[in-house]
Amino acid sequence: MIGIDDEEFIRGEVPMTKQEIRILTLVKARIDCDSIVVDVGAGTGSISIEAAKIATCGKIFAVERKAEAVELIRRNVEKFSVDNVEIICAEAPEGMDDLPKLDAAIIGGSGKNLRKILDVLGERLKLGGRVVINAITIQTTADALNYFRENHWSYDACQVQVNRLRRVGSYDMANALNPVYIISAEKIINSCDDWPKENV
Amino acid sequence: MIGIDDEEFIRGEVPMTKQEIRILTLVKARIDCDSIVVDVGAGTGSISIEAAKIATCGKIFAVERKAEAVELIRRNVEKFSVDNVEIICAEAPEGMDDLPKLDAAIIGGSGKNLRKILDVLGERLKLGGRVVINAITIQTTADALNYFRENHWSYDACQVQVNRLRRVGSYDMANALNPVYIISAEKIINSCDDWPKENV
Amino acid sequence: MIGIDDEEFIRGEVPMTKQEIRILTLVKARIDCDSIVVDVGAGTGSISIEAAKIATCGKIFAVERKAEAVELIRRNVEKFSVDNVEIICAEAPEGMDDLPKLDAAIIGGSGKNLRKILDVLGERLKLGGRVVINAITIQTTADALNYFRENHWSYDACQVQVNRLRRVGSYDMANALNPVYIISAEKIINSCDDWPKENV
């Protein structure tokens, strides 16, 4: 059962995907009990840990470049007692060459390497495998959408804005969280060579 | 695995909770494989069916007053081959008296009876049981929040707005869905009598 | 010309209506060059000052109960050199009895006295005069809408959410501002006694 409260994760100063976005991201990635998943830009590890609790017979690879964040992932893995998360301390797409064939990839942070990471995922994902990207900038959103359109992936996307209500006396006041674009794509062909010429 | 696409449900003219809201609602209701759940104002039955697929050893009671919607629920139950949904054609809180003890209640539509329905749920929910309300009007949202505060339920709430991106040539354009307030509450005491006097 | 940047106001710790909401509020109040306006819960005075710059031949009464905020209004009035703002240090509806007939009222803060304030405004507004309320809680929004419906005012309302984009290197990242309900109402009858009996 997904849906861990934000407060339960050890967070430090590292930004964390908020609960509602985490839930939607995990569901849209269609993670199953035996899924092999990579979590790129794993941050605090909150996505990896929820994924690990669904894919109990699968495996999660958490790729993260920042030492501070890697340490947080370690501590959260320990706190939530999950044994199927493997941390890869690298700047993606580095560190992704030896990954097994993947069922799903979640990209929470991509630095400036989004297209390179998607190229590698195109190789490493199984046919029918899914990528879900959480983007908080206009440019990353545009890059992701353009990449999927140009490379003939099937995709859909939405922007999600959550306003949490906070109780103040006998009133409830909205506190805005920053909106996130969730872009979900499915690998529908094995390479561009397979794409029927008339549709290109 | 939750997350059925909206298009897969038979819909007719009956309004349907959109996928993203459905996902968040089901997760916040913390439905488990053996949960007993009531879906009040079940509409097309989309929530009942997704709940039924999680609570495979549990049971979902779908309460709906409109004949047209009841027929849709029947057809969706058949389409998705779930055998643990029982449809109750009544205007809630009518039809809820004989429900067994409940783990969760989801309220998608309450007509003008919200407070009466919550009173009945206060009786029928197990301690620790959860109610999740989807509200699309200001007044229902205010009523729900005020009820939970006045009756000492533990609650949290958020407003969720989803803008779906629609591909138009080489552009992606936002299409707004109506925002929904999701109010989640937990029954933390068995009756108001138990509430410590000094906190009232 | 309205549209002063937020940064130009002296703010202290007092919450301030953000520029986009301020613009929409002032426009929906239909303030003219000779308008007599009351700004209830004036806060930093940002609304009063922009109103004063439109209503150059009119007058703005800024009602504010907190001494700290009153001092801020004074300093902003001085900074922007407007001479048609009169500050009333009182908790509305107190201090409003001696106001002249009003063209418009803007309510940015009402404490728990919203209905009493609206009752007084019903007396003090000219026929066709307008009230614009900025509400940040569900309950104030519901109260305002219910009041206007019950008292046969003509009203419309919207929720406005602004996400400011902030440049970070070569990216632009959304920063959410809290959503605000803007409720605009027009006094269309002089008292409830005038309301045709069959419509009540």
Place this chain on the structure above:
Amino acid sequence: MIGIDDEEFIRGEVPMTKQEIRILTLVKARIDCDSIVVDVGAGTGSISIEAAKIATCGKIFAVERKAEAVELIRRNVEKFSVDNVEIICAEAPEGMDDLPKLDAAIIGGSGKNLRKILDVLGERLKLGGRVVINAITIQTTADALNYFRENHWSYDACQVQVNRLRRVGSYDMANALNPVYIISAEKIINSCDDWPKENV
């Protein structure tokens, strides 16, 4: 006084900027009574007409390529009795060569020519002149932001989402309007050659 209701414009099938966005756009363009303004992709002419009512001693050039929309602008110009709007039936940047020096430009529709239009505006705007773009796609938003950053314009931007409340019996229900990015930029140098080398 700006703020004409949407219903007052003659609209046909042509999409129209909604009132709240129109207000914010006009204010951010800082149109004054003697401003010379171009409205690119004028659509129904709603922006041009409100601009014309502010810039009573100025002039508005409404550039629109679609014959159907041009006809609507004509009819709206007539309905609102403004005599300072000149319609240019062309696909921008065509038709913009003979424009006088401009105080402001509003871009509601740019087809695929955004960068070319901005290049022309860079020539035609006075120093300190402003461009305000309403963008409804991710790609146009990204293009506009990237253009302004690369060309050293001063800019700020926000996404605005409006949910109109619609009365249904004794309830008020939110109806979402599609979100719009409003990007405002100011021409701060006369050409890239003037830009200090060390900042490039």
